[in-house]
Amino acid sequence: MERLSNQVVVVVGGRSGIGLAVAKLAHAEGASVTILGRSLTKLEQAKDLIGQNVRAIATDTMDEKAVNRVFAEIGTFNHLFISAQEASTAPLSETTIEKLRPTLDSKIWGAFHVVKHSISQIRADGSITFISGLAGHRGYPGLAVAGAANAGIEAVARNLAxxxxxxRVQYSLCWCR
Known part of the structure; x- marks a missing residue:
């Protein structure tokens, strides 16, 4: 059964990990899939893993103007899945803002850029799904900033809902560390 037949799914962070798995599943369920990420080379490799007729567009979610251009190019779609983030971790004794800021910026501001510039393209019966992580719910050494980013994206999802x-706006909790 193809539950997503005649629907378009956009996966931000679709070249690996959870994003790639979501893109594969959406494609298997009949959706037209577009994957976004920073590296066109890696996106093209991911396309081969997903299946035929997958669209890959390189963009950096931290570049708001580029994100705006990309979503104007994509056009109308049904579902948006955001798993992209630049994950960096460090124990408190080794923490610097420069080292950890990309985690917060990509998880929160990158997601804001994506939603802000895609919302006019999402059909009214569509959905936005953010990925959160276990570090937002329990403590781990070296993951204070990652935990803050994950707890923050859950708050973003609740408020945008x-x-x-x-x-429909929601977050999905990844039970992996």
Whole structure:
């Protein structure tokens, strides 16, 4: 059964990990899939793992103007899945803002850029799904900033669910460390 037949799914961070798995599943369920990421070379490799007729577009979610251009190019779609982030960790004794800031920036501001510039393209019966992580719920050495980013994206999802209704906005908790 192809539950996503005639639907378009955009996966931000679709070249590896959870994003790649979501893109594969959406494609297997009949969706037209577009994957976004920073490296076109890696996206092209991911396309081969997903299947035929997958679109790959390179963009950096921290470049708001580029994100705006990409979503204007994509056009109307049904579902948005955001798993992209630049993950960096460090124990407190080795922590610097320069080392850890990309984690917060990519997880929160990158997601904001994506939603801000895609919301006019998402169908009213569509959805936005953010990925959160276990570090936002329990402590791990060296993951204080990652935990803050994950707890933050959950708050973003809850608030945008109210603001963007009837579009369904949710987060999915990854039970991996």
């Amino acid at each position: 109210v603001e963007l209704a009837p579009i």
